[in-house]
Each structure stands twice: as C-alpha cells, then as structure tokens.
Amino acid sequence: xxxxxxxxxxxxxxxxxxxxxxxxxxxxxxxxxxxxxxxxxxxxxxxxxxxxxxxxxxxxxxxxxxxxxxxxxxxxxxxxxxxxxxxxxxxxxxxxxxxxxxxxxxxxxxxxxxxxxxxxxxxxxxx
Numbered sequence: 001x002x003x004x005x006x007x008x009x010x011x012x013x014x015x016x017x018x019x020x021x022x023x024x025x026x027x028x029x030x031x032x033x034x035x036x037x038x039x040x041x042x043x044x045x046x047x048x049x050x051x052x053x054x055x056x057x058x059x060x061x062x063x064x065x066x067x068x069x070x071x072x073x074x075x076x077x078x079x080x081x082x083x084x085x086x087x088x089x090x091x092x093x094x095x096x097x098x099x100x101x102x103x104x105x106x107x108x109x110x111x112x113x114x115x116x117x118x119x120x121x122x123x124x125x126x127x
Contacts, residue, residue, distance in 0.1 A: 020107040027114065028085040031078040035062035038075040041068070069125050071113050 002098035018026070044061065062068050070124050089107055097106050 008085045020104055020111065024085060024088075024107040024110055028082060028089075029110070031085070033081040034074060034078040035082060038071055038078070042075060073118070073125045076125060077114075077118045080117045080121065081110075084088050084110055084113065084117070 045059045045068075050056075050108040065074075088097070088110060091106075092103065108120055
C-alpha cells in the first residue's frame with residue numbers, strides 16, 4: 001500500500017508566537033542589515049563636511065531634509081540596538097546570564113529598551 005503524503009499547509013507567520021530570545025535575535029540581525037545598508041549616508045556626509053567649506057554647506061543643506069534625518073535616526077538606533085544586543089551576546093558567551101531566567105530577562109529588557117533607544121536617536125538627530 002503506497003504512503004500518501006499530506007499536502008503542505010500554509011504557514012501564517014503572524015500567528016506564530018516567537019520566543020523572546022528569537023525576537024531579539026531577529027531584531028539584532030535586522031539592525032545589522034540596516035547598518036550595512038545605511039552606512040554610506042553618514043560616510044558621505046562626513047566626507048563632504050570635512051572636505052571643504054562648500055562641502056560642509058552642502059552636507060548641512062542635506063541634513064535639513066526630512067528623509068536624511070529619518071535615515072540617520074534609523075542608523076543611530078540600529079547602531080545602539082546592535083551594540084547593546086551584541087554586548088548581551090558577548091556576556092552570554094562568557095557564561096554570564098546563561099540561565100534561562102536571566103537570559104529571558106535580559107532579552108525582555110533589551111526589547112523594552114529598543115524603543116527608548118529609538119526616541120533617544122530621534123532626539124539626538126533632530127535636536
């Protein structure tokens with residue numbers, strides 16, 4: 001008697017409840033990808049600002065645009081979030097906070113800290 005295979009079911013990612021550590025891992029990877037994609041903008045702004053007085057004025061005019069401020073805010077948030085999450089991973093590699101309760105607590109704390117880092121980034125860029 002041949003074995004019949006069940007058809008594949010549609011996987012609805014919105015209904016899956018990820019563990020806190022998985023959410024932090026995903027956000028760490030997303031922030032790292034954002035850093036790589038947005039890195040040319042601050043490099044270009046810095047290069048043009050230190051190159052000549054006209055370049056400084058051009059960089060200053062570019063910084064007045066809303067999309068540039070948004071991109072720099074996201075870059076700074078990604079940098080701070082990636083740094084904090086990376087330090088957490090390093091501490092876990094050093095066997096600090098490896099127990100389940102402390103690992104979940106640090107992951108939750110970092111996920112709650114992330115919006116505060118975003119607000120801080122927006123305040124720094126827009127002030």
